[in-house]
Amino acid sequence: xxxxxxxxxxxxxxxxxxxxxxxxxxxxxxxxxxxxxxxxxxxxxxxxxxxxxxxxxxxxxxxxxxxxxxxxxxxxxxxxxxxxxxxxxxxxxxxxxxxxxxxxxxxxxxxxxxxxxxxxxxxxxxxxxxxxxxxxxxxxxxxxxxxxxxxxxxxxxxxxxxxxxxxxxxxxxxxxxxxxxxxxxxxxxxxxxxxxxxxxxxxxxxxxxxxxxxxxxxxxxxxxxxxxxxxxxxxxxxxxxxxxxxxxxxxxxxxxxxxxxxxxxxxxxxxxxxxxxxxxxxxxxxxxxxxxxxxxxxxxxxxxxxxxxxxxxxxxxxxxxxxxxxxxxxxxxxxxxxxxxxxxxxxxxxxxxxxxxxxxxxxxxxxxxxxxxxxxxxxxxxxxxxxxxxxxxxxxxxxxxxxxxxxxxxxxxxxxxxxxxxxxxxxxxxxxxxxxxxxxxxxxxx
Numbered sequence: 001x002x003x004x005x006x007x008x009x010x011x012x013x014x015x016x017x018x019x020x021x022x023x024x025x026x027x028x029x030x031x032x033x034x035x036x037x038x039x040x041x042x043x044x045x046x047x048x049x050x051x052x053x054x055x056x057x058x059x060x061x062x063x064x065x066x067x068x069x070x071x072x073x074x075x076x077x078x079x080x081x082x083x084x085x086x087x088x089x090x091x092x093x094x095x096x097x098x099x100x101x102x103x104x105x106x107x108x109x110x111x112x113x114x115x116x117x118x119x120x121x122x123x124x125x126x127x128x129x130x131x132x133x134x135x136x137x138x139x140x141x142x143x144x145x146x147x148x149x150x151x152x153x154x155x156x157x158x159x160x161x162x163x164x165x166x167x168x169x170x171x172x173x174x175x176x177x178x179x180x181x182x183x184x185x186x187x188x189x190x191x192x193x194x195x196x197x198x199x200x201x202x203x204x205x206x207x208x209x210x211x212x213x214x215x216x217x218x219x220x221x222x223x224x225x226x227x228x229x230x231x232x233x234x235x236x237x238x239x240x241x242x243x244x245x246x247x248x249x250x251x252x253x254x255x256x257x258x259x260x261x262x263x264x265x266x267x268x269x270x271x272x273x274x275x276x277x278x279x280x281x282x283x284x285x286x287x288x289x290x291x292x293x294x295x296x297x298x299x300x301x302x303x304x305x306x307x308x309x310x311x312x313x314x315x316x317x318x319x320x321x322x323x324x325x326x327x328x329x330x331x332x333x334x335x336x337x338x339x340x341x342x343x344x345x346x347x348x349x350x351x352x353x354x355x356x357x358x359x360x361x362x363x364x365x366x367x368x369x370x371x372x373x374x375x376x377x378x379x380x381x382x383x384x385x386x387x388x389x390x391x392x393x394x395x396x397x398x399x400x401x402x403x404x405x406x407x408x409x410x411x412x413x414x415x416x417x418x419x420x421x422x423x424x425x426x427x428x429x430x431x432x433x434x435x436x437x438x439x440x441x442x443x444x445x446x
Contacts, residue, residue, distance in 0.1 A: 004256045005248075005283055009052055012252040015244055015276065017046070017237065025235040027054040032201055033233045035193035038214070039205040041237030042370035042382060044277025047205035050237065051171055054203055058169055062094055064161050067171035070178035076185060077149040080170070081110050084153065095160055106156045110149055150185055151192045158198040167199040175206030175213075176368070183217035190231050209368040239274025239373065239382075242266075248276065249283050258287070259295030267301040271308075273384050281308050309385035316389040319371060326362040334372060334381050335390035341380035 006012035017025045024030045027037065027050070039047045051067065058065035066087065068079040084091075085107055092100055150170075157168045172178075172186065186204065193200050204210070211234060249268060253260050268286065272279035286296050286304035294300075323331060334342045344363060348356040363379060366372040373382040381387035 004258065004287060005252045005280055008277065008280060009049060011049075011248065011276075011280070012255070013248045015046075015240060015248055017050075017240070017244075019235065025237070026050055027203070028057045032203075034231060035197075035200065036190040036202045036232045037204070038210060038232045038234045039203075039237055040208060040210050040234060042208060042239075042275075042367075042373065044275050044370070045237040045239070046276055047237050048173055050235075051173055051203065051205050054169065055171065058167075061166075063166050063169065064091065064094070064157055065169040065171060066157070067169075067173065069174045070172055070176075070182060071174075072177045072179055076172065076178070076182045077110065077153075080150060080153055081107055084157070091160070095163070099160060099163065103156045103160055106152060110153065148188075150189045154189060154193065154200050155196070158196070158200045161200075162198070167201060169201050169203055172202070172204045175204050175210050178206075178213075180213075180217055183214055187214055187218040194231055207368050207370070208374075209364060212364075240276060241274065242269045245269055245272065245274065245276060245279055248279060252283075253296065258290070259293065261295075261297050264296045264298045264301035267298060267305065271301075271305045271384055273382065275382070278308075278383065278385075305385075309388065312383075312385050313389060316386050319369070319386070320390070320393070323371075324362065324365070326358050327366055330359060330362045330379075331366060331371060331381070332390055332394045334379050335387045336394060337380070338387070339380065341375070341378040343378050345377055 004012065016029065019025055025039075039050045041047050055065050055067055057063075066080060066083050068076065068083050070076060071079065084103075088100065088104070091103070154168070154170060157170075161168045170189075175183070175186075178186075186202065190202055193202060206213075211232070214232070246265065246269060249265050250260070264286070268279060268282045271282055282301075282304055285308050286300050289300045289303045289307070290296050291300075320328065320331075330347070333347070344360075348359050351359050363372065363374075367374050367379070370382055371386065372379045381390065
């Protein structure tokens with residue numbers, strides 16, 4: 001990989017993201033407005049990069065920052081305890097040996113508690129020497145659950161840092177895979193930090209549905225009757241406009257002395273569709289096809305786009321395979337619409353009673369996985385490469401089973417002797433007649 005554009009976690013050019021009010025969303029540019037901050041956005045939009053920037057600020061200033069990745073297999077309390085234990089050497093340098101005695105005792109207690117918070121039962125059937133054994137384990141109930149564990153750890157770190165009047169950051173990435181139990185614990189921790197009023201900050205990063213899942217966990221599992229959105233400082237890492245992303249291509253090329261055509265840059269930006277991660281892949285691939293002294297030309301940009309899309313086909317297929325029938329249908333309809341997307345109110349109304357819930361659930365699932373992008377009441381396919389792939393697949397198979405809304409341009413219904421041109425390649429007969437209807441062209445074999 002070329003180092004012209006840096007790395008995903010250390011880009012050569014860092015885009016300064018802003019919110020709807022024009023304020024920067026990065027914590028190194030604008031401090032938190034509450035004790036809990038949540039970065040949300042689709043895959044590849046830079047949520048982890050925002051945590052990196054906040055962590056770097058903590059490192060430069062000697063603050064305590066503990067960062068973990070959520071996991072569906074291991075509780076957050078275990079990950080936090082292990083992360084703090086691994087950083088004891090750094091904490092000792094900043095605060096001294098004797099100041100860590102209470103924290104070390106807390107870590108030992110929490111480790112032992114996590115081992116003892118399992119109840120179990122065992123049933124044996126049959127007579128010796130042949131017996132069947134059935135075992136079952138479950139989390140032990142009680143007030144010393146994962147929420148109180150994280151609260152206790154936060155209090156100890158806060159007490160340690162307060163002696164130097166420094167803040168503490170507890171960071172959790174990849175909230176999309178967090179269990180409901182862990183999400184409930186984070187809502188408890190958020191409320192606890194707000195009540196205590198100490199300079200301890202919970203900084204999380206998750207997908208488009210992270211806020212919704214936290215709200216559900218708050219009301220359904222932790223018993224905290226308050227809205228998460230009112231307590232979290234939510235900062236969205238949404239799609240970037242072309243004028244925001246353009247310097248991420250042109251500036252590294254300029255510094256490296258690599259020529260480029262402006263039209264080629266615009267083609268890369270169009271194919272990236274506001275996704276900085278996809279733009280990096282496209283730009284790096286364009287460098288591989290560029291030939292001196294011409295640099296990145298329009299033909300190179302086209303070649304790079306085709307190459308990236310071709311490489312991604314296996315991932316598109318895997319993503320399609322994981323979709324439910326309702327999700328496949330909705331994704332196909334959105335892909336047929338192209339860049340203008342599809343209005344969801346019309347789709348749910350057309351579904352009628354009893355089906356709109358299924359369609360809305362499909363929308364939520366596709367948006368959460370970054371396959372669809374939601375703008376107001378409309379949805380579009382987020383990745384232009386995926387859109388082309390679905391259009392081709394739909395044109396070859398199921399698009400003609402009614403994927404478009406009634407009354408809108410749609411692929412033709414496949415019948416003997418009839419083939420549609422848009423959305424895929426089809427075999428034509430000896431004689432064809434062309435008919436234009438809306439934005440869709442039909443060729444009818446005779």
